[in-house]
Amino acid sequence: MLNGIVVKAYNSYYYIQSGNKIVTCKLRGRFKKERFSLIVGDEISYTLTGPDKGIIEEILPRRSMLKRPMVANVNQVVLTFAAVNPDINPSLVDRFLVIAEFSELDIIICINKVDLTDIDSLPNLVDRYKQIGYKVLTTAAKTGIGIDELRELLYGKISVFAGPSGAGKSTLLNTIQPGLELTTGEVSHKIGRGKHTTRFAELLPLAGGGFVVDTPGFSFTEFTDIEQAHLMDYFPEIAKVAPDCKFNTCLHYKEPQCAVKQAASDGRIHPDRYQSYLEILTEIKENKKGY
Numbered sequence: 266m267l268n269g270i271v272v273k274a275y276n277s278y279y280y281i282q283s284g285n286k287i288v289t290c291k292l293r294g295r296f297k298k299e300r301f302s303l304i305v306g307d308e309i310s311y312t313l314t315g316p317d318k319g320i321i322e323e324i325l326p327r328r329s330m331l332k333r334p335m336v337a338n339v340n341q342v343v344l345t346f347a348a349v350n351p352d353i354n355p356s357l358v359d360r361f362l363v364i365a366e367f368s369e370l371d372i373i374i375c376i377n378k379v380d381l382t383d384i385d386s387l388p389n390l391v392d393r394y395k396q397i398g399y400k401v402l403t404t405a406a407k408t409g410i411g412i413d414e415l416r417e418l419l420y421g422k423i424s425v426f427a428g429p430s431g432a433g434k435s436t437l438l439n440t441i442q443p444g445l446e447l448t449t450g451e452v453s454h455k456i457g458r459g460k461h462t463t464r465f466a467e468l469l470p471l472a473g474g475g476f477v478v479d480t481p482g483f484s485f486t487e488f489t490d491i492e493q494a495h496l497m498d499y500f501p502e503i504a505k506v507a508p509d510c511k512f513n514t515c516l517h518y519k520e521p522q523c524a525v526k527q528a529a530s531d532g533r534i535h536p537d538r539y540q541s542y543l544e545i546l547t548e549i550k551e552n553k554k555g556y
């Protein structure tokens with residue numbers, strides 16, 4: 266049997282990247298009976314039934330599954346923000362970080378459009394996130410700054426790009442891999458980006474190995490799946506300090522002898538980060554009340 270990875274699913278046909286060719290496969294009937302839904306990113310084994318046609322015999326165990334977009338085995342997310350235009354907003358960065366942490370993805374923060382600003386105005390944000398332990402890159406898709414470094418981080422992995430509209434995600438992808446649009450055969454990344462258009466995720470191959478996910482589906486604004494008590498787990502620097510709070514049920518809000526509040530006031534935790542934590546905590550509380 267041969268091995269491959271599902272890069273696209275369409276009308277019960279699966280497009281399998283196998284070596285450097287694409288094989289169009291159908292599923293063995295028994296999978297349909299089991300109502301197993303194969304998704305992009307799944308690794309499979311197949312047998313050939315024609316030159317570029319085959320039948321999927323086996324589905325390998327999934328290591329992970331992202332729901333929005335629906336992709337299996339994603340390794341990492343590249344959270345992309347523009348330094349300016351639209352200006353980077355630390356509170357929005359924190360919101361994206363929480364969802365990415367919740368999804369258990371490795372995280373790369375990419376601050377793009379650094380060609381449009383004085384790079385010295387950024388270090389304090391770059392340092393803020395580096396100190397927490399995040400990987401932070403500064404790039405300019407337009408002029409090529411930081412592109413090699415970003416490309417290197419994508420090799421051999423499945424990466425999802427997420428971030429606010431206009432941050433430059435599509436431009437970055439096209440710069441990293443100029444052939445991308447040709448490979449997908451789509452007219453433009455922009456088509457179907459509207460909120461109400463359903464599009465299925467597709468894996469786009471990178472020349473050096475690895476894939477990027479081309480999809481608008483990463484909304485990243487709601488915290489409906491997160492429990493109040495777990496929110497701190499998605500702020501690494503808060504999780505680190507939390508065991509020192511007096512109460513082990515501390516939500517780091519109004520409880521006395523809270524180590525997190527203390528750390529935020531003496532600067533070990535950045536006050537903006539603590540503020541973001543409190544804002545999201547409040548949102549989760551209020552959502553809960555509604556039900």
Ligand SMILES: Nc1nc2c(ncn2[C@@H]2O[C@H](COP(=O)(O)OP(=O)(O)OP(=O)(O)O)[C@@H](O)[C@H]2O)c(=O)[nH]1
Pocket residue numbers: 377378379380381404405406407408428429430431432433434435436437455458
């Ligand atoms: N100056 C400058 N402009 C950039 C850079 N990267 C992207 N742009 C411009 O920013 C605008 C938005 O870029 P896109 O790549 O469409 O942004 P996006 O993140 O894909 O946006 P959505 O598709 O809406 O999610 C375009 O006009 C790009 O040409 C950059 O590094 N420097």
Ligand SMILES: [Zn+2]
Pocket residue numbers: 507510511515516517518520522523524525526
């Ligand atoms: Zn506390």
